[in-house]
Amino acid sequence: MEEKTKPQARTRDLGKGSIPKLLAQLAIPVVVAQIVNLLYNIVDRIYIGHIPGIGAAALTGVGLFAPILMLINAFAMLSGSGGAPRAAIFMGKKDNETAEKIMANCFSLILIFAIGLTILFSIFAPKLLILFGASDATLPYAVEYARIYIFGSIFVLIVLGMNLFITTQGFSKISMMTTLIGAVINVILDPIFIFVFDMGVRGAAIATVLSQAVGAIWVLRFLTGEKTILKLKLSNMKLNPKVFGPCLALGISSFVMISTESLLSISFTSSLARYGGDVAVGAMTIITSVNQLITMPLQGICQGGQPIISYNFGAGNKDRVKKAFFTQFFVCAAFTIAGWLVMMIVPQLFAGLFTSDTNLVDYTSWALHIYMAGIFSIGFQVSCQQSFMALGQAKVSLLLACLRKIVLLIPLIFILPCLLADKVFAVFLAEPISDILAATVTTITFLTRFDKILEVGVQVKKGD
Numbered sequence: 001m002e003e004k005t006k007p008q009a010r011t012r013d014l015g016k017g018s019i020p021k022l023l024a025q026l027a028i029p030v031v032v033a034q035i036v037n038l039l040y041n042i043v044d045r046i047y048i049g050h051i052p053g054i055g056a057a058a059l060t061g062v063g064l065f066a067p068i069l070m071l072i073n074a075f076a077m078l079s080g081s082g083g084a085p086r087a088a089i090f091m092g093k094k095d096n097e098t099a100e101k102i103m104a105n106c107f108s109l110i111l112i113f114a115i116g117l118t119i120l121f122s123i124f125a126p127k128l129l130i131l132f133g134a135s136d137a138t139l140p141y142a143v144e145y146a147r148i149y150i151f152g153s154i155f156v157l158i159v160l161g162m163n164l165f166i167t168t169q170g171f172s173k174i175s176m177m178t179t180l181i182g183a184v185i186n187v188i189l190d191p192i193f194i195f196v197f198d199m200g201v202r203g204a205a206i207a208t209v210l211s212q213a214v215g216a217i218w219v220l221r222f223l224t225g226e227k228t229i230l231k232l233k234l235s236n237m238k239l240n241p242k243v244f245g246p247c248l249a250l251g252i253s254s255f256v257m258i259s260t261e262s263l264l265s266i267s268f269t270s271s272l273a274r275y276g277g278d279v280a281v282g283a284m285t286i287i288t289s290v291n292q293l294i295t296m297p298l299q300g301i302c303q304g305g306q307p308i309i310s311y312n313f314g315a316g317n318k319d320r321v322k323k324a325f326f327t328q329f330f331v332c333a334a335f336t337i338a339g340w341l342v343m344m345i346v347p348q349l350f351a352g353l354f355t356s357d358t359n360l361v362d363y364t365s366w367a368l369h370i371y372m373a374g375i376f377s378i379g380f381q382v383s384c385q386q387s388f389m390a391l392g393q394a395k396v397s398l399l400l401a402c403l404r405k406i407v408l409l410i411p412l413i414f415i416l417p418c419l420l421a422d423k424v425f426a427v428f429l430a431e432p433i434s435d436i437l438a439a440t441v442t443t444i445t446f447l448t449r450f451d452k453i454l455e456v457g458v459q460v461k462k463g464d
Contacts, residue, residue, distance in 0.1 A: 014170065014311040015092070019323040023331070027304025029176035034300035035293075036176075036183040043183075044204040047190050049286075049355040051200060054141070056357045058201050060278055061141030063285025064132045064269060067262040068146060070122055073160055074151050074258035075113040079106040080161030082251020083244075084168040084389050085310045087230060091169070092314025094188050096230060103165045103223070104236030105244040110161045114154035123151045126127075132266050133273035135283055144201045152209030154219035158216040162232075166222060168307045169229045174222055182215035198248055253389055257311050260405040267413045268427065274425035283364040290350045294339040294375055295382070301332055302386035306413075308389040318454045321391075325450070329383045336379030343372040367428050374432030378441035384446035391453050400445065404438030 014022065049059040063306035083106035087099040090220065121128075125146045126139075133143050159178060167175040186207055221233040260270030265288070272280035312320040343350070351364035388397035413429035420426040 002458035014308050014415035015315050015317060015320070019308065019320065019327050022308055023301075023305055023324065023327050024172065026167070026172045026307060027301045027328075027331075029172035030298045030304045031300035032176050032180070032304075034179070034296040036179045042292070043187055043190050044208060045285065045289055046354055047194050048201060048204055049357075051194065054200075056282055056355060056360055057137045057278070058141040059355060060282040060285055061134065061138035062145050062201060062204070063281065063288065064129050064142045064170055065139060065146050065149065066285070066288060067265045068125060068130055069149070070130065070258055070262035070265060071190075072150075072156055074262065075117060076110065076157040076160035077258055078248060078249070078251045078255035079109040079113070079244075080164040081254035081389065082106075082247040082249070082394075084164035084249055085306055085392065087165060088168045088252060088307050088310035089314035089392065091229075092311040100233065101236045101240070101243050102247060103162075103230050103323060104232055104234075105239055106165070106247055107158075107162060107232060108237045108239050109244060109248075110157045110240065111154070114157045114164045117157075118150055118153055121153075122147070125150060128234045131270075133269040135273070135278055138278060138281075140184065141201045145205045148202060148205035152212060153350060155209065155212035155216040158219055159212055161221045163215075164303065165230065166228075167303055168218065168310070170307060171222075171228070172304060174227075175245050178215050178218050181218055182211040185214055186211035193296075230331075250389060250392060250394040250397075253385070253394060253401045257385075257401040257405070259409075260402070264405050264410060264413075267410050271413055271417065271427045272424065275417065275427065279360060279363050280424055282360050283351075283367045286351055286354045286360075286364045287368055288356065290343070291372070291375070293350075294336060294343075295378065298332055298335060298379060298382050299327060302383060304328075306390040308393075311433055313454075315389055321454060322450075325383075325387050328387070329380070332379035332383040332389075334379075337376045340372065340376035343368060343375060347372075352428065367424075370425060371431045372429040374435035374439075377436045381435070381442045384442045387446065393449075393453060396445070396449070400438075400442045400464060403441060404434050408437055 040199035045059055045062060048062055049055045051058055051448070083102050087102045090099040090102065126143050129139060129146065161183065163175050163178045166172075166178070188206060189207035189210060193199050193207045194201075195203075197203055199206065220232070222228055223230070264336045267283055269281050270283055276283075306326055308324040309321055309328075312324065347368035348361060348365040351361045351368065355361060355366075381400075385397055385400045388400065409430055412434055413427055416430055417423040420429075
């Protein structure tokens, strides 16, 4: 009786109609949300980088917090990115009851993760920041930002993890509003806390936590309200391994991708601190933010395509799964190639957004040319790897997630400086080499296995 006729019609639409139109309807709001979501960190860094007298050092210090931030995000995605596709698959099978249990169990996991991470990082953050490469000049700013952000990590986990369950139901505009509302609040509060209240780095952290809190409230109000198809219910929150276990198995791929991004960030900052000092670490802080201008919208495109692929796979509609994948694939490829061209032509434009320090702008522009040289290929890699997840192929997705960072990139960061005379150049060069190699392997693997996965899915549907 709780399910409304109108929302059910929305889910059935994923099994019919124009694939490009559906992808646009679902992906565009998510991409907008991803771009807006960048404001949580990018706006902080832009304002921090322009604090008179201490901007460059403060920006570098906040950048050193990135590995902890990524680990917090990784645990949100462990639950959300594993649970959302499985919920969509069961919705495709017209089993909304199981889909609701999946969502509620994932929410319980998020609460547990939030408590554990808050305690852990509150204790060890200062020591970890030193390990990441903080110097005497940058450590105070890193610690100030970390202590406040960690306290509000529960809001980050809810927004990132549970917002995916809004998208997977087809409510991409509501999902977009989650980040839009929070980001607008962040943009407004940042200059007030940083400059008007003269709180500096602490002000940036407080503004971010408050804006994420509003986003979390928005998500929970929708998922417990009348408009949602899958309702978050207290009765479904008791953890059941049979329910959340497969979600964790599927979400482990995203967890590895993001958590290894943390390890990757540590590898970059520690190596750059050793060979290039604070200016090289500061450049990497800016490059990380600029890189997200491509990678986060790319994830948004795939999040928009995931409900279509998962729903039709669950429904046994092989032709629509193929159309959905290839539409998503070509959109991702076109987007990253366009982004690559812009980065190669005007790198100084992006560097200048974050700092007025001329030396840091010049250094970052030079490094961007190297680091972004292979970014055109990332659209192929992400589209295929995320499609494996949408099809429930957790093991393959995990292996491919490990390939780029663990197998290729992290070793190259330490190997190439031993082979090349310019050590800093060698560290940045590791990125494009691993991007191109990983994209090649991932694309070939997906295309050779795609038909077999679809055939198995059709047989399973017939067996039902």
